[in-house]
Amino acid sequence: TNLMALDFHRLDNREYLFGLDDKNYKNLDEIFTEFKNWTGIYIDEYGDTKLTIENQKIVLKIIDVYINKTNLNTDKQKTVDILEFRTLLKYFSDQNFDIEILGD
Numbered sequence: 001t002n003l004m005a006l007d008f009h010r011l012d013n014r015e016y017l018f019g020l021d022d023k024n025y026k027n028l029d030e031i032f033t034e035f036k037n038w039t040g041i042y043i044d045e046y047g048d049t050k051l052t053i054e055n056q057k058i059v060l061k062i063i064d065v066y067i068n069k070t071n072l073n074t075d076k077q078k079t080v081d082i083l084e085f086r087t088l089l090k091y092f093s094d095q096n097f098d099i100e101i102l103g104d
Helices: 022-039 053-069 076-094
Strands: 004-010 016-021 048-051 099-103
Touching: 004 022, 004 076, 016 022, 016 076, 022 053, 022 076, 048 053, 053 076
Parallel strands: none
Antiparallel strands: 004 016, 004 099, 048 099
16 A cells, blocks of 8 residues: 555645655655755654645745756656646645645
8 A cells, every 4th residue: 555645634624635645755855855945844744734825835936946957857757746746736825725734
């Protein structure tokens, strides 16, 4: 089984939005590390994190910088995971949902 490393929920009503498994999480590690450098917030697969709309937009900015400076053909699966994550996050930040991320 592929256990989910992180579950993303709406903060206001706890509705489940999506999950990342360990592989997705590893592929996003670089993005999360950069986010920690920018904000001091660590998105951790064992802890719980809140992502305000503002912070979601910071993650999107970090992803955009990454996409612009990286050869996306080097690791296709990583690229796919990052782009899928970007699409989800963009959707929810556009809906103005604060997100709660629950680790296992």
